[in-house]
Amino acid sequence: MSDASVPAVELRDVVKRFDDVVAVDHVSLQIAPGEFFALLGPSGSGKTTTLRMIGGFELPTEGEVLIEGEPQGYKPPYQRPVNTVFQNYALFPHMTVAQNIAFGLEMRGVPKDEIRRRVGEMLNLVRLSGYEKRRPHQLSGGEQQRVALARALINQPKVLLLDEPLGALDLKLRKAMQLELKAIQEQVGITFVYVTHDQEEAITMADRIAVMNHGRVLQVGPPPEVYEQPRTLFVADFIGETNFIPVEVLRVGSTVEVLTAGGARLQAGWAEPSLNAGAPAVAAVRPERMWLHRPNTAPEGGPWNRVEGIVRHVIYHGLDIRYEIHLAGECSLHVRLPVGRGDADVFQRGEHVIVVWPSEATRVFRRDS
């Protein structure tokens, strides 16, 4: 069954409407067996509804959900080979940890001895041995999270659905659980479909990310690709930090050239295909790709973009220093430079500087996208 050529989960042109609201708008996805797949988007982007349609908690208005090549049709959750880790865990408050974890097996009539053995194994896996008799309210957030994971994984689902599983944890615990979840996923080899609004979480954990907004999937790809080659303004903005410079398109085609409001000409590595010369657009550059130079040391020529500006803020961050550079034409850029390259390279507030970055790191988007 787990033939690598058959996707673990496939969505074919799935639409979900609630009354007049389109929550999910013609989404098609293929998730490979064993993959850690993240659905990333802001609240209301349709990511949770998409997950719920895979789980069977919602049925698609149009289109089809397939699990291991099998159309799921109107099957209720308990007939699908998937299990869910719910937001806020949804642990049964009146049951012990062991009873919670055993619930799924008990409902399927698995013999008591086997249940006991497998509950023990699961507690081991999530490092909660000895917690059998505790009740959920006696556990910390991280422990509850692990019980929820064990309660789902004990059923050996083909696909595990996780709905913002770390959302309720504080930052430090969340980081620790990210690593732990990833390790568990690699150990059990089950396909994970992971809903989150936290782009950092998606980038650190997922094999591939689908970025969603307004019910649509805007881009699907491995984290480096989504981060470095965003294909819409929304993706560039939502994932990581980005500088946006309003520009006018001068030339598209094999080389892309744009003009800033301050009158600087910039070369870009990529432009949205629908852009034509003369169109208003936005040039996007990641702050860590930019460098600062004093006017006399700036490189001339080569594959570089250059704009002049004035240092407005200098913020020390430990690993790096962040500069806010004011450009002509009511625009400012954020630049990050590593610390510790000598005092000569620390710029002062009010200093006149040239911002330099590789032209291939420049991506041009439509303003309205």
Added chain:
Amino acid sequence: MNDALRRYPALRAWLLLAPSFLWLLLFFIIPLGIIVVYSFLQRDVYGGVVWKWSLDNYRRVFDPLYFKTFLYSLWIAFLTAFFSLLFGYPLAYFIATRPEKTRNALVLALMIPFWTNFLVRTYAWLTLLRTNTGLINVWLMQWGLLDKPLPLFGNTFAITLGLVYGWMPDMILPIYAALEQIDHRLLEAAEDLYASGWQVFRRVIWPLSLPGVVAGTMLVFIPSLGAFVTPAILGGGKRLMIGNVITNQFLGAHDWPFGSALSVLMMAVMLLATLVYFRTGGDRAGQGGL
């Protein structure tokens, strides 16, 4: 003064509690004390009280005549609680699963009939249930569905019906409150873990609503045990509950000491029932983490 209050939070608590404490002392604890004292005294021939200690009243309580009435009252209270739960739970569940706006409207609808005086509503039942002139029997006979009127009045059925009608909101509201608090995701989680509809109810909804069921049952059982208006009207003077006997001792027979003894016994039974019930059902309900 202010400093003293700040330094001794317990003093502040006591000051805040003083008014309600005084109220309870004057109008609850002292009258209760009087009843307990009376129950050990004797009546005089004119309906007054003679200050002579005696246990005669308690001996009389166990006279089969009164004791049977007592057992009958327990039976009625049990039936009332049982049927209130049987009919009230589904209704509470229905209300709790509606959208919020509908929910509030339904709870209000539930309360509206109770803005009318209880006596009036009980008489309304009388016009429906009376054996020969009650609307139900009259209509059923007019339509030729019956030859003889149904025994709808002056019996256990009529009293239980009246009490269930009167106390059902006290069953519904706590159950509704408990059901409403159940996180919807728990039901989805159970469904996700292969539970059928019945299993979701049996394993998740019911145990989590137990605190409401326990509270509701007590709220219905206790007033039903002491009821006297409903049995007086719908019992047609034929079936008496202990509440009627007590009323009669105070208002008719002018035997306050004996009436007091019956009251004390009834309170003792209620207290015992409450303790036993919370020990068993209450403990299990406590697992709901509430």
